[in-house]
Amino acid sequence: MDKLLLLDKEEQQRRVARVTAGMNTLGADAILLADNASLYYLTGRVFLGYVYLTAAGDVTCFVMRPVELDGPEVVYIHKPEDIPSKLEALPSAPALELDALSYNTVVRLAKVMNTTAPVNGSAIMRMARAIKTEGELKLIRQSGLKQEYVYRQIPSLYREGMTDIEFQIEIERLSRLEGCLGQFRISGSSMELFMGNIIAGDNADAPSPYDFAMGGAGMDPSLPVGADGTLMKPGMTVMVDVNGNFTGYMTDMTRVFSLGKISPLAVKAHECSRRIHRELAAMGTPGTEARALYDRALEIAREEELERYFMGHRQHAKFVGHGLGIEINELPVIAPRSRDIITPGQVIALEPKFVIPGTGAVGVENTYHVTGNGWECLTNAPEEIIELI
């Protein structure tokens, strides 16, 4: 028998407290969670089943698979319809994950909970997970250190005559050998990415359907993003934005590599990205509006006459940063219409990037931990454009 609960009691209590605070805010007296990210958040492992949490903080884990999990909170069931008979009473205002679960799954669980108007449990979980606990920060820091270690080795992987996808595959292998789990968790079903995004030269300017900072045509129209087989040649930049999930919690880091001499405009834009990082990190004290950070980033790009290249060229992404943790798209969102407020405990990836036609993508992405004393960078590989040849 394995213990289901892999979090120590204190750490679990912290996470439970964050969720119950959100339940109180939205008026839910219980929440029934089924999304893998939620189960992992509240127990430290993924299983097939449900976490049921009351506003008083009592946790029950209803498990369907795997077999042989143990603990005082574990109740085995065959199907969700078994749950009500295991509860003392049904809640009067239960929450369900209305953004993370399918329509039919919610309808089924709502029947189980005997409600026709579930509270939005996805909103509760987003609020809870926006501020990281001690235990979460520890795992994020570990990913940052490992990702940095991988990035420092990237130049050694380049061989003359490589295509972007060949370079990417060697980076994937190195990351995996250093412990990268590969899985890239994204909230929402329309976002897809395999292991990361490596874009060389003008492929950076190929518009993509996904809501990532950068595009790329991809290798196949079934997955139109990232490397497209471009031969890496002098005058190009190669932007590397590859999976930082080493612990179940991710960091997000982007660095730029160059071949031969690149255009002064690209160098200028890269330095502008670094300036945006410095200014936003200094400006983003607790209480700052996330959208003010976006506005300032755009303003800096304008001041330096780089607006038309900012966050894309043929197509522009309308954000400059995002929270992350278990998933790559958590709160806060650093975007024009964001209503999020910068708060200690947030973990934010900032990615002011530029696409320079004829050269490629430039700019830095770092993951920061917001503290009362400033933003702490968790991804500390060198930020300069690194020459591969």
Add this chain to the structure above:
Amino acid sequence: MDKLLLLDKEEQQRRVARVTAGMNTLGADAILLADNASLYYLTGRVFLGYVYLTAAGDVTCFVMRPVELDGPEVVYIHKPEDIPSKLEALPSAPALELDALSYNTVVRLAKVMNTTAPVNGSAIMRMARAIKTEGELKLIRQSGLKQEYVYRQIPSLYREGMTDIEFQIEIERLSRLEGCLGQFRISGSSMELFMGNIIAGDNADAPSPYDFAMGGAGMDPSLPVGADGTLMKPGMTVMVDVNGNFTGYMTDMTRVFSLGKISPLAVKAHECSRRIHRELAAMGTPGTEARALYDRALEIAREEELERYFMGHRQHAKFVGHGLGIEINELPVIAPRSRDIITPGQVIALEPKFVIPGTGAVGVENTYHVTGNGWECLTNAPEEIIELI
């Protein structure tokens, strides 16, 4: 400008006809599709937006991203609420993807379509996609050939002293270099897997939360499936079940490798798996009930006194095969309570597997195309257990 529609007109008409047939069966006069797999099915590419299809077979593509797509069926919109004004009339019985889209997405789209009781468009798409068109079969065949080419090279990747995850990483790299796209599409949010499942020795007996044929503890409790760092040693089998998505359409193939001498019981079980393949492929003529195939597989395992090892040992999977194409879990399902009927044009992965304690997993998985003249195997790498040392 790029053409949105990447299917030739005839191929698209075949797919449209399959979907409209399902719409007629379920009484929908239009369907509004948003799931990436559906958009890819009907257009040959993934984009951010919607395919709107009437029962008469008229297709409109409402596109939000990427920019610059072209074609007579393309209408750019900013948000789904823009759709009604672009339609001549709203349908009276619209279908939406109730299994593939989130609750909140369906609620929003139902409002757009002015309905409170949408028909289940996921069921329509599942039925449509269960029978492959000529164009789909071509892409599946291509994946089968490439996957076979990769599998034949697997023994050359083994080095003494490797762990299962190190072996897996070399297989991943080889697959990617041969064109594997990596993306492993699964319908349903509770199933997760990175690039494939490689399990060595007794790790095969570690129960997993996911509904795959085999388990494995995985490298981290955030993704508890597959390789767990087991050192590959004499007496063990290593089962390789790795991503066959080379074209947007997948094949699924499993082969077993051994180190040194393995137990006669494992050899017997592997041969039993091959017998199940032969018998089921011969028995599965059009009109056969899918569950009869499952029953026969279990019966053969019983006849050979291998039932307790069949589809797992500590935990048992309750199916022996599954349809596949764009996603790994399409119709039909070869399971005890399946109501599916074997039909020409289906593509089925059959995976009778056994877990032998002290040795590991054995058994073969092949992908078949069901024809009026028998099952055609699309994954033709050698089926014997191949010795690595």
